[in-house]
Amino acid sequence: MAFSLSSLGFDAFFSDSLEPGRTAGRVSRVDRGACDVLTEDGERRIPWSGTLTRAASQDPVALPCTGDWVSFDTAVRGVLPRRTSIVRAGVRPGDSRGQVLAANVDVVHIVEPAVPEPDLGRIERLLALAWESGARPVVVVTKADLAEVDLDRIASAAPGAEVLAVSSSTGEGLDALRPGPGETAVLLGRSGAGKSTLVNALAGGELMATGEVREADGRGRHTTVHRELLLLPGGGMVIDTPGLRGIGLHDADEGLSLAFSDVEELAEGCRFSDCVHQDEPGCAVLAAVAAGELPERRLASWRKLRREAAWAASRTDARLRAERNRQWKIIHRSMRGRNRP
Numbered sequence: 001m002a003f004s005l006s007s008l009g010f011d012a013f014f015s016d017s018l019e020p021g022r023t024a025g026r027v028s029r030v031d032r033g034a035c036d037v038l039t040e041d042g043e044r045r046i047p048w049s050g051t052l053t054r055a056a057s058q059d060p061v062a063l064p065c066t067g068d069w070v071s072f073d074t075a076v077r078g079v080l081p082r083r084t085s086i087v088r089a090g091v092r093p094g095d096s097r098g099q100v101l102a103a104n105v106d107v108v109h110i111v112e113p114a115v116p117e118p119d120l121g122r123i124e125r126l127l128a129l130a131w132e133s134g135a136r137p138v139v140v141v142t143k144a145d146l147a148e149v150d151l152d153r154i155a156s157a158a159p160g161a162e163v164l165a166v167s168s169s170t171g172e173g174l175d176a177l178r179p180g181p182g183e184t185a186v187l188l189g190r191s192g193a194g195k196s197t198l199v200n201a202l203a204g205g206e207l208m209a210t211g212e213v214r215e216a217d218g219r220g221r222h223t224t225v226h227r228e229l230l231l232l233p234g235g236g237m238v239i240d241t242p243g244l245r246g247i248g249l250h251d252a253d254e255g256l257s258l259a260f261s262d263v264e265e266l267a268e269g270c271r272f273s274d275c276v277h278q279d280e281p282g283c284a285v286l287a288a289v290a291a292g293e294l295p296e297r298r299l300a301s302w303r304k305l306r307r308e309a310a311w312a313a314s315r316t317d318a319r320l321r322a323e324r325n326r327q328w329k330i331i332h333r334s335m336r337g338r339n340r341p
């Protein structure tokens with residue numbers, strides 16, 4: 001099956017950075033050393049070029065990820081600049097670099113089940129990640145057939161984001177989260193939140209799993225849909241991700257400001273511009289907590305996520321410093337060499 005690139009979301013933003021003579025395609029799935037790419041000639045498995053592999057060993061963010069637009073010929077040559085990207089903190093211990101979960105998504109669905117009671121802290125963390133990505137966040141409370149959903153409680157933890165209750169069992173609310181033609185949504189949420197069931201419900205039994213195309217090359221149908229870009233009837237696309245445990249924040253300053261815009265707004269009334277709302281006199285945020293206008297829980301959550309983001313940033317800086325030192329040593333060494341008689 002061939003794809004028109006524009007129906008997959010390709011536009012001038014991407015084509016402007018495509019080198020002459022190269023072809024563009026959209027990554028539907030990534031494996032070690034190769035990706036499945038949706039192209040005008042159908043879905044193809046294309047290996048990474050050596051240059052790309054080397055660049056990625058320096059910085060994993062340079063690796064192609066699901067949703068990326070890549071340029072290729074016989075190999076994937078490069079990743080076109082991302083319009084949006086969801087970046088979590090590195091997963092390996094001691095790794096201060098980020099890991100891209102999905103790229104070029106328009107909407108981030110933060111999936112949280114109605115049962116047990118939605119975890120506001122987890123929603124806030126994922127909202128920071130989503131806002132930081134540049135895409136539009138929507139909080140999707142699944143399994144609404146199992147319990148009454150208190151939308152106001154959730155909305156209080158999600159200023160500026162839409163909050164929807166849905167049920168994959170009854171179909172309630174599903175139409176509101178269907179991505180439009182050429183649009184891409186990604187689902188983020190813990191294991192068991194109901195993401196895969198939601199994807200199947202949106203597909204309505206017509207799921208165009210990229211694996212179906214693969215039957216043509218005799219490798220059989222792939223049932224793993226995790227972190228795969230899927231085409232939905234109606235022309236939208238959705239990226240499912242595996243249940244994420246303990247997702248860490250990477251670069252999340254902007255994302256946190258947006259996720260906690262209510263706190264930031266209150267903070268403008270603090271006496272000190274660098275107030276951390278701990279015990280400072282004239283703190284407008286603490287006053288709002290005392291007056292019952294801002295939940296204490298939310299301030300604690302803001303503090304915790306800010307600390308985490310600051311820690312991640314300091315580690316990134318340390319890495320950049322180390323890298324700069326290394327560069328200097330190389331320069332000095334080569335200068336010494338040149339001065340030798």
Ligand SMILES: Nc1nc2c(ncn2[C@@H]2O[C@H](COP(=O)(O)OP(=O)(O)OP(=O)(O)O)[C@@H](O)[C@H]2O)c(=O)[nH]1
Nearest residue numbers: 143167168169190191192193194195196197242243
């Ligand atoms: N009653 C009810 N159950 C649901 C609904 N959606 C999902 N479930 C159930 O919740 C369980 C988990 O759903 P999954 O779709 O596998 O969850 P997931 O988020 O994809 O989980 P991972 O793949 O581990 O990340 C399954 O037993 C589903 O049948 C719903 O709308 N209503």
Ligand SMILES: [Zn+2]
Nearest residue numbers: 270275277283
């Ligand atoms: Zn303050």
